Amino acid sequence: MNVASSEAFSLDLEYDAPEHESLPHVVRFSGGRSSGMMLVLLLEQGLLLRDRGDVIVFNNTSAEHPATYDFVRACSQYAEVEHGIPFFWIEYATYEDAYNGEWTRRGSYRLVNDQPLSESNPTGYRWRGEVFEELVSHQGFLPSRHTRICTSHLKLRTTNEFLAEWFAGKETTERRGHFYPEPQLTDSTLIARHRRSRGKMDDTELLRKKAFVRSRPPALPKQNFADFSRVGASHMASGVFAERGYPEFAPMSGEYSTEYVSLIGLRADEPRRVARVMARNRLGPDDPERAKREMTDGEILCTPLADADIGNEEVLAFWADRDWKLGLPPETNLSNCVYCFMKGTTAIPSVRRDIASVDAVLPEKLRSTPDTPSDIRWWADLETRYERRPLKRYKGRGRRSHKKVTVGFWGVDADVNYRDLSELEEDELVTRAGFSGRAALPCDCTD
Numbered sequence: 001m002n003v004a005s006s007e008a009f010s011l012d013l014e015y016d017a018p019e020h021e022s023l024p025h026v027v028r029f030s031g032g033r034s035s036g037m038m039l040v041l042l043l044e045q046g047l048l049l050r051d052r053g054d055v056i057v058f059n060n061t062s063a064e065h066p067a068t069y070d071f072v073r074a075c076s077q078y079a080e081v082e083h084g085i086p087f088f089w090i091e092y093a094t095y096e097d098a099y100n101g102e103w104t105r106r107g108s109y110r111l112v113n114d115q116p117l118s119e120s121n122p123t124g125y126r127w128r129g130e131v132f133e134e135l136v137s138h139q140g141f142l143p144s145r146h147t148r149i150c151t152s153h154l155k156l157r158t159t160n161e162f163l164a165e166w167f168a169g170k171e172t173t174e175r176r177g178h179f180y181p182e183p184q185l186t187d188s189t190l191i192a193r194h195r196r197s198r199g200k201m202d203d204t205e206l207l208r209k210k211a212f213v214r215s216r217p218p219a220l221p222k223q224n225f226a227d228f229s230r231v232g233a234s235h236m237a238s239g240v241f242a243e244r245g246y247p248e249f250a251p252m253s254g255e256y257s258t259e260y261v262s263l264i265g266l267r268a269d270e271p272r273r274v275a276r277v278m279a280r281n282r283l284g285p286d287d288p289e290r291a292k293r294e295m296t297d298g299e300i301l302c303t304p305l306a307d308a309d310i311g312n313e314e315v316l317a318f319w320a321d322r323d324w325k326l327g328l329p330p331e332t333n334l335s336n337c338v339y340c341f342m343k344g345t346t347a348i349p350s351v352r353r354d355i356a357s358v359d360a361v362l363p364e365k366l367r368s369t370p371d372t373p374s375d376i377r378w379w380a381d382l383e384t385r386y387e388r389r390p391l392k393r394y395k396g397r398g399r400r401s402h403k404k405v406t407v408g409f410w411g412v413d414a415d416v417n418y419r420d421l422s423e424l425e426e427d428e429l430v431t432r433a434g435f436s437g438r439a440a441l442p443c444d445c446t447d
């Protein structure tokens with residue numbers, strides 16, 4: 001392991017209050033270079049402590065590039081084997097439950113190991129878009145830049161549920177779901193609930209969209225934390241973590257909410273994102289913005305790279321000399337969910353080009369795979385199957401009219417969609433009204 005590049009940079013965690021240093025620290029690891037540099041520096045400079053309850057979390061959306069999964073695996077092994085800090089891969093998952101006397105499905109999470117899901121590895125991570133589709137099928141509509149259900153459910157809420165159990169100091173996650181061997185949620189219950197909530201989808205379409213989530217197991221079994229971390233679960237029984245005396249159940253909201261420090265890999269050259277994130281620390285406990293942003297009441301945000309004045313140049317210099325690194329070239333735009341709509345319509349053709357160029361140089365196991373999220377046709381197919389076509393009411397000059405609109409990843413009646421983006425060449429796309437007008441935005445998922 002080359003440590004010279006680590007010694008050239010120094011992180012000094014800046015705490016708003018001295019007592020924050022003794023709180024558990026949570027590294028929100030996104031799988032990118034910046035977040036990876038933050039993690040390695042924290043580990044190598046001894047800033048993460050197992051006995052404090054510190055933990056590293058990676059939210060698997062099942063839509064990352066194969067090379068990103070490879071990098072996450074390398075980081076998780078480094079954190080656990082070399083530094084003894086637990087690193088958990090977690091995924092959004094649903095289960096069936098009774099609510100107000102009626103069967104329904106609810107969103108929660110499960111722990112997964114760092115190898116892909118297969119018949120011989122049933123607790124492996126999903127990477128063919130299954131987690132993403134489970135959410136879309138459960139919600140019945142696609143995320144968009146106005147309704148980022150993917151960020152809120154696949155990342156933020158999932159992490160919060162995990163932390164509530166981790167901080168409670170239990171050895172296992174809780175079992176969720178009923179004990180019947182078969183699903184209990186029937187077509188008629190589903191349709192009746194949809195009508196009660198004034199849903200307008202016809203029965204066939206509703207059942208078709210719900211089919212994927214209903215094919216998932218009805219219950220989420222109890223899982224041992226120790227089975228998903230090489231570090232084991234001993235953090236609960238020793239040191240500062242045990243002395244703090246967290247209760248059986250760690251409240252994440254309210255007056256007695258569990259306080260913890262959240263470490264996010266935003267850089268100094270992203271000042272607007274940093275300012276937006278840090279502004280949340282000033283939100284009072286009752287501020288509705290906290291709930292809107294899926295912040296738990298005890299979360300204290302910290303951006304160590306930005307505090308140390310580390311920008312993209314330093315991140316690239318840091319990884320240049322290291323023995324292991326992210327296999328995707330820095331000039332490519334393949335981080336996060338590969339074809340994420342937040343990258344913007346103008347960026348999608350470059351993602352297509354990047355995929356082709358990295359496939360030409362990467363070893364076979366790290367290349368894109370057809371009909372998975374590293375293939376734009378997966379996104380086009382998902383969009384076709386889950387876009388909504390509601391009747392929109394228009395008002396004007398005392399008259400009312402209704403028009404059928406399409407709501408997909410790019411919003412209402414967008415001029416561009418993944419079908420076009422997957423089929424048309426760039427020179428054909430630039431003539432589209434909605435194409436050039438949509439500049440690429442940073443995904444901001446870690447925010």
Ligand code: SF4
Nearest residue numbers: 150151336337340445
């Ligand atoms: S990277 Fe994009 S598609 Fe993936 S969860 Fe974030 S906003 Fe959603």
